[in-house]
Amino acid sequence: MNIRRERPEDYEAVRIVTKAAFRNVEHSSQTEAEIVDALREASVLTISLVAEELNSSGEKEIIGHIAFSPVAFTGAEDVATGWFGLGPVSVLPEKQKQGIGSALVHEGLTLLKVADAKGCVLLGDPEYYKRFGFRNDPKMRLRDVPQEYFLTLAFDKEELPDADVIYHPAFASS
Numbered sequence: 272m273n274i275r276r277e278r279p280e281d282y283e284a285v286r287i288v289t290k291a292a293f294r295n296v297e298h299s300s301q302t303e304a305e306i307v308d309a310l311r312e313a314s315v316l317t318i319s320l321v322a323e324e325l326n327s328s329g330e331k332e333i334i335g336h337i338a339f340s341p342v343a344f345t346g347a348e349d350v351a352t353g354w355f356g357l358g359p360v361s362v363l364p365e366k367q368k369q370g371i372g373s374a375l376v377h378e379g380l381t382l383l384k385v386a387d388a389k390g391c392v393l394l395g396d397p398e399y400y401k402r403f404g405f406r407n408d409p410k411m412r413l414r415d416v417p418q419e420y421f422l423t424l425a426f427d428k429e430e431l432p433d434a435d436v437i438y439h440p441a442f443a444s445s
C-alpha cells in the first residue's frame with residue numbers, strides 16, 4: 272500500500288471510494304464525495320492524499336482517501352488561522368480495519384506539520400481519533416454539533432485558541 276498526493280486522474284476514483292465508504296454510515300449526509308469536489312473546485316483542498324495498492328490484475332487501485340482544508344474562526348473570517356479540518360476520510364469497506372485509515376491520518380498530519388500548520392480539528396468518533404492525539408476541548412467549538420464529537424489537535428505547545436470554528440462553505444455542498 273502506498274500513500275501519495277492525489278493527481279487529476281484520481282478524481283473519479285476518489286469519488287467512488289468516498290461514496291462507497293460512507294454508503295452505510297449512519298450519520299452521513301451522503302454528500303461527502305461532492306464536498307471533496309467542491310473543496311477542490313474552490314482551491315482549498317490543501318492536502319488530498321490517496322492510498323493505492325496493486326489489485327489482483329496487477330493494476331494500481333485507489334482504496335482510500337483523506338482531505339484537509341483550512342478552517343476559519345468566527346469574528347475573523349478572512350484571517351488565516353493556521354488550523355485545518357480533517358475530512359472526509361474514506362477507506363473502501365472491504366479494505367477497512369487494515370490500518371489504511373490510520374496511515375492516511377498519520378501522513379496527512381505529518382504534511383500539515385511540515386507546512387507549519389498550528390493544528391487540526393475534526394468531527395468524528397473520539398474513540399477512533401484519540402489514538403492520533405485528538406481530544407475534545409471546550410475552547411474550540413463547532414456550532415450545532417455535540418461538543419464531544421468535535422476534536423482538536425494542536426501541533427505546538429501554545430494554548431488552544433478560544434474559537435468557534437467555521438469549515439469552508441464547500442462543506443454545505445449537496
Ligand SMILES: CC(C)(COP(=O)(O)OP(=O)(O)OC[C@H]1O[C@@H](n2cnc3c(N)ncnc32)[C@H](O)[C@@H]1OP(=O)(O)O)[C@@H](O)C(=O)NCCC(=O)NCCS
Pocket residue numbers: 292293296358359360361362363366367368369370371372373374394395396398399
Ligand atoms: C473511518 C475509516 C476511514 C477508518 O479506516 P480504517 O482503514 O478502517 O481504519 P484503521 O484500520 O486504521 O483503524 C481501524 C480501527 O479503527 C476503528 N474504527 C474504524 N472506524 C471507526 C469509527 N467510526 N469509530 C470508532 N472506531 C472506528 C476500528 O474498530 C479499528 O479499531 P482497532 O484498531 O482497535 O481494531 C473507515 O472505517 C471508513 O472509511 N469509514 C467510513 C467513512 C467514515 O466514517 N469516515 C470517518 C468520518 S469523516
